[in-house]
Amino acid sequence: MATDISKLGLKTKWQDLTGGMIVAGAGTSRDFNTGEWSSNKPQFIEEKCKQCLLCVPVCPDSSIPVKDGKRGEFDYKHCKGCGICVKACPFGAITMEGVK
Numbered sequence: 001m002a003t004d005i006s007k008l009g010l011k012t013k014w015q016d017l018t019g020g021m022i023v024a025g026a027g028t029s030r031d032f033n034t035g036e037w038s039s040n041k042p043q044f045i046e047e048k049c050k051q052c053l054l055c056v057p058v059c060p061d062s063s064i065p066v067k068d069g070k071r072g073e074f075d076y077k078h079c080k081g082c083g084i085c086v087k088a089c090p091f092g093a094i095t096m097e098g099v100k
């Protein structure tokens with residue numbers, strides 16, 4: 001019982017949902033905006049950032065994009081607000097705020 005994720009919606013019956021521990025398809029993580037689960041939100045303080053990129057590999061959700069060797073703004077569609085990047089940054093360029 002693997003759901004076509006493009007057809008998921010508020011009217012989807014529970015019987016049509018993908019069962020636990022089943023991988024319906026490859027490369028689908030971008031299709032789920034799981035950032036809405038978060039109760040905390042990291043804030044990027046660009047003027048403090050030294051572009052050391054230490055925060056990038058520790059993010060379990062690949063929510064810190066890098067382009068041309070520089071990190072960008074957080075991908076809030078997928079960030080879970082775990083705070084690991086805050087701990088990893090040696091320059092205080094990331095703070096955490098609660099989501100209201």
Ligand code: SF4
Nearest residue numbers: 059079080082083085
């Ligand atoms: S708070 Fe967690 S999920 Fe969000 S960007 Fe930082 S390390 Fe990644």
Ligand code: SF4
Nearest residue numbers: 049050052053055089
């Ligand atoms: S760890 Fe801190 S200083 Fe280094 S790239 Fe990330 S935000 Fe910038």
